[in-house]
Amino acid sequence: MFNKIKHRNTKQRKVILEELKKTTLHPTAEMLFKMVKKRSPKISFGTVYRNLNLLKEQGQILELTCGKDSCRYDGDITPHYHFFCLTCKKVFDLNISVLDKEEKLYKDIYKKTGLAIKYHRLDFYGYCKECEIKMKEIKKSDK
Amino acid sequence: MFNKIKHRNTKQRKVILEELKKTTLHPTAEMLFKMVKKRSPKISFGTVYRNLNLLKEQGQILELTCGKDSCRYDGDITPHYHFFCLTCKKVFDLNISVLDKEEKLYKDIYKKTGLAIKYHRLDFYGYCKECEIKMKEIKKSDK
DNA sequence: TTAATTGCAAAACTTTTGCAACGCT
DNA sequence: AGCGTTGCAAAAGTTTTGCAATTAA
Numbered sequence: 001m002f003n004k005i006k007h008r009n010t011k012q013r014k015v016i017l018e019e020l021k022k023t024t025l026h027p028t029a030e031m032l033f034k035m036v037k038k039r040s041p042k043i044s045f046g047t048v049y050r051n052l053n054l055l056k057e058q059g060q061i062l063e064l065t066c067g068k069d070s071c072r073y074d075g076d077i078t079p080h081y082h083f084f085c086l087t088c089k090k091v092f093d094l095n096i097s098v099l100d101k102e103e104k105l106y107k108d109i110y111k112k113t114g115l116a117i118k119y120h121r122l123d124f125y126g127y128c129k130e131c132e133i134k135m136k137e138i139k140k141s142d143k
Numbered sequence: 144m145f146n147k148i149k150h151r152n153t154k155q156r157k158v159i160l161e162e163l164k165k166t167t168l169h170p171t172a173e174m175l176f177k178m179v180k181k182r183s184p185k186i187s188f189g190t191v192y193r194n195l196n197l198l199k200e201q202g203q204i205l206e207l208t209c210g211k212d213s214c215r216y217d218g219d220i221t222p223h224y225h226f227f228c229l230t231c232k233k234v235f236d237l238n239i240s241v242l243d244k245e246e247k248l249y250k251d252i253y254k255k256t257g258l259a260i261k262y263h264r265l266d267f268y269g270y271c272k273e274c275e276i277k278m279k280e281i282k283k284s285d286k
Numbered sequence: 287t288t289a290a291t292t293g294c295a296a297a298a299c300t301t302t303t304g305c306a307a308c309g310c311t
Numbered sequence: 312a313g314c315g316t317t318g319c320a321a322a323a324g325t326t327t328t329g330c331a332a333t334t335a336a
Contacts, residue, residue: 008310008315029301044318049301051316065208065266068326070300083258096252109239109267115226118269123208124252126261151290151335172326187293192326194291211301213325292333299326308317 007058013051015039020061021075026082026091028070064091065123085128087135094124156194158182163204164218169225169234171213207234208266228271230278237267 019035020027027035033048052073055061062074064082072091074082083092099105099122106117127135162178163170170178176191195216198204205217207225215234217225226235242248242263249260270278 005315006311010310010316012317042318044320046302046319047317050303053302063210065264066210066300067206067208068214068299071211083252083256083260086261092256092258094252094258095255096248105239109226109237112238113226113235114272115235115237115267116269116275117226117267118229120268121208121264121266123264123266124258124260125263126259129257132259148290149336153291153335155292185293187295189294189327190292193328196327209325211324288334288336290333290335292331294330294332295328297326297328300324302321302323304321305319306317307319308315310315311313 007054012036012040012043012047013055015043016048016051017055017060017075020055020073023075024093026064026072026074028072030070032073065121081122081124083124083126083128085131086125087127087131090128092128150197155179155183155186155190156198158186159191159194160198160203160218163198163216166218167236169207169215169217171215173213175216208264224265224267226267226269226271228274229268230270230274233271235271 015036016032019039020032023035025031029045029048029052032052033043033045036043036048052061052063056063056073059077062077064072064074066072069089076093079098081094081096081098083094085091099120110116158179159175162182163175166178168174172188172191172195175195176186176188179186179191195204195206199206199216202220205220207215207217209215212232219236222241224237224239224241226237227233228235242265253259
């Protein structure tokens, strides 16, 4: 309870956060590793992971739901939802309203189940435009 | 496009599906492996994974969103949402209404973004009752 | 018979971790 | 100086896969 750690501003952490904030690709740790490597060539994979976990705990970034694939990270921490392309694995931001019934819904669930919700996640899945076009072309040539 | 596979009804697949359908634990592959092993002692881990993937593709079961932990599987394929305990990792079914604005929402998103949504997922996170009690006790004893 | 499936073990992947060296504060 | 952090490499954990043997249809 009194193990307050004073984190330092290392060059690596700064670069990781900056690179993540400046992209909308919702990169995986590996993608980000490559991006960061351009500015900090000696950085290691472990450092990227350690910092992503730290920044996540500090609430400076978000870790999106990852399936069996690797996690995606988001430097945009304003509440918003995502669309995941089932084919190419791209992740898109959705500009729809975040459940404003949030509080009511949370209370409803609490009343019904006794479960106190901290946060929720609403993910949409489908095929992005590019992939849909590709799929149509494949179907055509199959006939 | 013409690689239609005729799947067989193997004893193993049957047991895996039955065991998954009869529990509400939303087990991981490993948990299910242990459950199935009681009835099919010689079954292997690979078989469990292969069948879970097959049953998932066939739409007979659901794979829930897994973080960095292992995936959870659900034998209940009726639309419903889940609550994930951040501490003990238990998964609970929620008995709240599934977005009935679903179609409207889907269309709105399509209009706005051109993205055609196949399905969505709404996950809630927090601490279950048991874990909340434990946490309170720890805080008490810390004072 | 024959092609899908299994069991086993190895491989593939993603993420975490131990440790000595390094570098913020 | 003190200790949080890094780079490196090894380890851990989850899921997939190659292959010969087995089995459902």
